[in-house]
Amino acid sequence: MWQWLYRLGSPKLFYDMTTGFLPWLTIVTYFLLIVGLVWGLGFVPPDYQMGDNFRIAYIHIPMSVGAMGIYAMMACMAAMHMIWNIKLADLVARSCAALGATYCALSLVTGSLWGKPTWGTYWIWDARLTSMLILLFVFIAIMALRSAYDSENSGSKAASVLTLVGVVNLPIIHYSVVWWNTLHQGDSILGVSSQSANPPEVWSPAFFVGLGLIGFFFQALIRRTRNEILLHERRSQWVQQLLTSKQLQE
């Protein structure tokens, strides 16, 4: 297993493996997204209280969960980079930061668009909104720290340290604001914690969109990472060969 992990750490192998895999992932992603969105936005009956507004949740909830998941993944990559000095892990973490910030920002935007008709305000200092906003700040801080360094190697290490500090701190931040102020409802679309569980036809599209957005994240992550690999390995022989063969084809 370790052998396999170690080999996957080679940028060239990652690049070669994803070349065949990426188109399939992209097709599946768009299939899931289209099915989930058309179903969720077009065919699920409107909510008796919120009307059509609740459909925003089909995008909002996967975005929020995704942003947190992306941070977790970035933290694992940062740890791998710090402990085993795997360069590829850092390239993945670097790609995670921008995508995580995007998911986080979109989660905040969709949430506030949902909040206006439902709660009557775009923004409220509620625990979940606040901790999502802070997560966005942390993503931005990590990107800012990385770009502040002239030396790329030091920048990567510093960003990894900050990412790991964030892992310890983010749960504390989350609970500090939960105890501080809570208005946000609990999980509702899956109806796990609420008393009136939603029927399957309401939550099924959410699974499609959720899986679709996870797939979208991974295909975007792989594309970004491939670009980073090409940029960082541009002096290596295999990249030179790859580029010249591409040029010959054209």
Added chain:
Amino acid sequence: MNLSGSRQTLGTGASLAATLQRELLIILRSPGDIVNPLMFYVIAVSLFPLGGQADAEWLSGIAAGVIWVTALLAVMLSMESLFRSDYEDGSLEQLLLSPQPLYFHLLVKVLGHWLLTGLPLVLLTPVLAMMLALPGEAYWPLLLGLLLGTPTLNLIGAIGMALTVGLKRSGVLLAVLVLPLSIPVLVFGSGMVQTTLNGLPYTGLAAVLGALLVMTVSLAPLAIGAALRISVN
């Protein structure tokens, strides 16, 4: 300093005492590092009545928040003197190379810094609280909160400072890194005052602040050490 005289390695205790003494001496000999953050604290707090309203009722409502936020910013501004000069004259490298455990050295360094910047800030707070018309029963929770909270803020700030000490301009970046991570201290510290004003006991929140302090004391030096090794590299 003391290290130069003897060839033998100092014991951990003696070297830590030397580090603390050195840290205190350095700060004492550049009074600006002590006075300027305090002046910032006083000036920034006194801007709020001028920019907002001067009536006591409004002020007492925002007093705890203003004091905590300004204290947080003042602590962060004071961090610059913690590693900057050591980095420039090379003594930070010597610290990283020294045979004694880096963990305790860093802890002692931050302690020395807190004694001369954080503690005066706490001691100055009652005057500012009076100027903001804070009700009498809220003084103890405010001071206790700051006493527990400022060392935590110092340690978190030290992580940010260690990450940015190798950069030429780190001021604004330091704020971007450290402020989001300082939010729990702010929430619980200012919450202590609010719960007291609502007639509830503040001991629970004080315990949480204490727990945060214990946690940062045990974990932050590791992060500071890792960050310094990157910066000095």
